[in-house]
Amino acid sequence: MNIILSPNKREHFLPMPVVLISTVDREEKYSIIIGKVVHLEVDDRYLAENGDMDFERAHPLSVMLGETGMYYTVPAGTGDYREYAEMFTVGK
Template sequence: MILENFKRESLIPLPVSFISTVSEDGVRNIAPYSCVMPILRPFDLVCVASAKMRDTFVNIKSTEEFVINMPGANMADKVMPTAMHVPFDVNEFELADLKEKPSTKVQAPGIDGCYAWMECKLHSMHEEEYNGVPYLLIMGKVVHLEIDDDVYNPEDGSWDLEKAKPLMMTESDRGMHFCTVKSIDKFEPYGAMFEDGKDPLSWMYEKKEVPDTGK
């Protein structure tokens, strides 16, 4: 079956994240985003694709900070309350009945109950236009990365999908279908991509002292 080009979203399983920001006046904002991706393996950068007319964009442009919160499937009912268009002065933590998680290196709070948090400083912002519609690519530098101790294995950097149940979605003509991911118990080392069997970026994973979060 041949599909129209714009339906490519229906064929790509998308992660669901919540981006939390704070305005210059201290108003807390949350918005769900699925167009989020890391920028290559050596970098500590993430990219968020966004419509231009959003409170998230206004807050990031003015404060140059944001938090990418990774929710589990149990938070699927928080997507629509944070996606709704509401006045700029509405505290969306209160609107969605979510609790703040104090951040370490940015002013914007994280969201309690998620399994991971990426505190970001704005690296760059690219404004583009396609078929007359403006959009943004927001590049953030991750300055503090944290994951729930209950789902993370510090010995090898793996994490428990069954415990985290990352919130995902697929799309259709009618809307969003929420789901999660499941391990298929297959593993390959990064070095398998190279003729000598060695991962040239193995230095990235050398054990480093990480401050105790007190959790």
């Protein structure tokens, strides 16, 4: 097993070891890295009553990549919610 990311549990609220599946190079400008999460744990302090992640409490960090650098962001809710089934049009 080739784990490419295994964060220290003391430093992260969502430790997530990932196995590298493949990389795809595009136009010599960027690469897409595809991995598989092999284990997932979450600190219960960051869960809502229904078991979903409470991102306002957790403040998970994400990144938007620009031409010359990175912009670090945290998600902000829109107040909108959709069921997963709404993504699929089969049978409609």
